[in-house]
Amino acid sequence: MADPARPVETRSARKRRAILEAATTLFLRNGYQGTSMDEVAAMAAVSKQTVYKHFADKERLFTDIILSVSGSIDELLNAEIRALADSDDLERDLRTFARRHVRSITQPRVVRLRRLVISVADRFPALGRTFWERGPERVISGLADSMDRLHRRGLLKLDDPHVAASQFAYLVVSGPLDRTMFWGEEEEAALTEEALHRAADAGVRAFLAAYGTGRPAG
Numbered sequence: 676m677a678d679p680a681r682p683v684e685t686r687s688a689r690k691r692r693a694i695l696e697a698a699t700t701l702f703l704r705n706g707y708q709g710t711s712m713d714e715v716a717a718m719a720a721v722s723k724q725t726v727y728k729h730f731a732d733k734e735r736l737f738t739d740i741i742l743s744v745s746g747s748i749d750e751l752l753n754a755e756i757r758a759l760a761d762s763d764d765l766e767r768d769l770r771t772f773a774r775r776h777v778r779s780i781t782q783p784r785v786v787r788l789r790r791l792v793i794s795v796a797d798r799f800p801a802l803g804r805t806f807w808e809r810g811p812e813r814v815i816s817g818l819a820d821s822m823d824r825l826h827r828r829g830l831l832k833l834d835d836p837h838v839a840a841s842q843f844a845y846l847v848v849s850g851p852l853d854r855t856m857f858w859g860e861e862e863e864a865a866l867t868e869e870a871l872h873r874a875a876d877a878g879v880r881a882f883l884a885a886y887g888t889g890r891p892a893g
Contacts, residue, residue, distance in 0.1 A: 690725055690729070691729045693720065694716075694719045694725070694729055695739070695740060695743070696719070697718035697719035698710070698715045698719075698740055701714055701715060701718060702737060702740065703791060706791065706794060707737055707791070707794065707795050711733075712733055712736075734799075737799075738802055741792060741802055741806060742802075742806075742809070745805070745809040752775065752776060752779060752814060755772050756814065756821055757820075759772060759821040759825070760820070760821040762830070763892040764892065765831075766879065766883060766887075769882070769883070770875065770876055770879045773843075773847040773875035773876070773878055774871065774876075776814070776844070776847060776848060777848050777851055777871050777874060777875045778868070780851075780852055781848075781851050781852060781855045781866060781871065786852075789856065792806045811844075815837065815840045815844055816840075818840035818843060818844065819836040819839070819840040822836045822839050822843075828892070830890055831886045831887060831888065832886055832887075833886060839882075842882065842885075843878070846877075846878035846881050846882055847874065847875050847878035847879070847882075848874075850874050851870070851871055851874050
């Protein structure tokens with residue numbers, strides 16, 4: 676029996692979802708130029724006419740996918756970012772966040788999405804800027820707000836919270852992210868949980884050496 680609290684998905688909505696799922700798979704695998712609307716229709720098991728009924732052209736389909744995915748990439752981290760402002764054990768909580776952030780950003784799907792957006796940045800500059808604003812910059816801005824609060828609590832010493840947040844993110848993710856971005860699937864598989872934790876923990880130690888006050892939370 677259908678859940679009465681859950682809205683029933685219409686046939687049109689099911690087809691649209693199938694198109695988006697198929698197109699996402701194809702764009703991530705074959706790139707923008709290497710994906711055709713015929714392939715999207717075939718994988719989604721709908722007619723090409725149905726694809727064009729929902730999306731005017733390939734550019735519109737691609738844009739909708741990138742904007743949808745970019746808006747959800749860091750959703751799971753937002754609550755943790757906000758919670759940092761009230762931390763009662765800053766090193767522990769920064770380490771926990773850093774480990775989850777580096778794992779989140781090196782997931783194969785996220786890495787491939789970043790590569791895809793970079794590959795079309797000249798063709799769709801506004802799309803690249805929006806992806807950055809909804810993803811990386813959103814995380815940095817959230818961290819900056821929490822770090823400003825930590826500064827006012829006397830747990831960090833900061834001149835510019837946004838700069839500090841950017842440096843924290845770079846210290847934590849730059850090594851693993853660069854390797855996965857440039858080395859491909861083999862490196863994606865080789866980056867173990869232990870290696871990611873080492874990178875995250877080292878980034879936190881370096882950040883606190885530069886910005887920590889050593890004061891206990893109170």
